[in-house]
Amino acid sequence: MTSKPNILIVYTGGTIGMVKDYKTNALRAFDFSRIIDKIPELAQLDCNIESISFKEPIDSSNMNVRYYVDILEIIETNYRKFDGFVVLTGSDTMAYTSSAISFMIENLQKPIIFTGSQLPIGDLRTDAKENLITSIEIAASQKGNAPIVSEVCLYFEYKLYRANRTTKISAEQFEAFASKNYPALAESGVHLNFNGHLLTKPTFSDKKLIIRKKLITDVVILKLFPGITAEVIEAILSIRNLKGVVLETYGAGNAPNKPWFLELVEKAIQSGIKVVNVTQCSGGSVILGHYDTSLGLKAIGVIGGIDITTESAIAKLMYLLNEDLDAATFKRYFQRSLRGEISEK
Structure with a gap:
């Protein structure tokens, strides 16, 4: 019997991690350590879920290279322990952040899925739950004891994209991202369908993960x-x-x-x-x-x-x-x- 995949949620900030205090109507940060209690549907996924959150959530407008490194160091520290990673960031700069992470990691053999939402996780009509649940499902998806996805991706509104091909196209629609020059890697409907021929296939199982933490910002x-x-x-x-x-x-x-x-x-x-x-x-x-x-x-x-x-x-x-x-x-x-x-x- 194969063991369940272990998935780590990395919450950096953004709309997805906000819940409304119905007494004050103010938004406050969501406690991801209690995520199964808040989203019981996650218990149906065949994986173990843990989470790490930034001490202070970062608004997407304040995202910068220093926070890229913080994300990388969490992944680097936990790379052997977990089979996949779901990184939650603000959607406004998600295409920039996820693109940068894709270049800063070499010889990646596990999924890193970026996602977020247009509405807070506690809102009645939120897109946060679907985006989060399906991102975790994608990160945990395996075939022959190997991950189906082994690259940096971005999932939003029923579609999985190669992260460094994406652009945010809408500030209001749930379908907030597009990848005009490369097709979706997977689509979520009644079934979760992967377009296997479009996915990166690692050919370097013996190569060590390389993390590059220095970027030139001039x-x-x-x-x-x-x-x-x-x-x-x-x-x-x-x-x-x-x-x-x-x-x-x-x-x-x-x-x-x-x-x-x-x-x-x-x-x-x-x-x-x-x-x-x-x-x-x-x-x-x-x-x-x-x-x-x-x-x-x-x-x-x-x-x-x-x-x-x-x-x-x-x-x-x-x-x-x-x-x-x-x-x-x-x-x-x-x-x-x-x-x-x-x-x-």
Whole structure:
């Protein structure tokens, strides 16, 4: 007889962990150590559940790299003891957080499922219970004594996504996330159906888990818009100690082809700043050189981000900048799929 999987819930903060005090109508933090009492349906899952909570819950707007490391250290400390992890964070920055965690962990062989909710767990119409219950079920799902999922994922409103492919698309709908450039890894309906051919399959059972806790945060997202001025571009690219830029361009990677714009970007690149081109569109890919308005960017050394999301691009930039790579090697690794975050050419 096989033993039940052990699942660890890591609560960092966010709407999902709030319950209403009906006497005062105020929201207070949920006690996850009593989760089975509050959500008795969890007892039907064939797994053992434990929880760890941040001492002080973090609002998603206050999420930063230091808290990424806190999450990682909890997983690292408990990695051998547990078969899967469910990380609860605020949904507003969940795509950023989960993308970063995917790059900071190498040789992962167990599921790390991020989830949250649009309404507090104690609300009458909450989405929190379904998101939490199914995330735990996914984390505990095994086939042949091995986890079905062995990557960093994000579950929300009946769909499991590769975390570093996601973007939050709605502040009001329960279907808050989308993965425009990669299909859902699983869908929850009457049955929980995994799309096995889309899942990452670990081929390194003998390789040790590697945790990288250092990210370079001297980066910026520069979103272009019609009428943006040279003064704005120059001010941003002249930020002291700036090391990387995610340049959000139009369509398939297009930008102004005016000399002043290209000269400013080229000057930044020549000073050692890595500039990555991602599209402002919710889906699709950057194809540098496809239009005349992207030929100049390609010529001066801007790195085409292909179909990576902005959230994943900023995380990957922070990660690779710490590796001290030369320009050619940096470009090669950025355009290579490291954690399934990009569709290789």
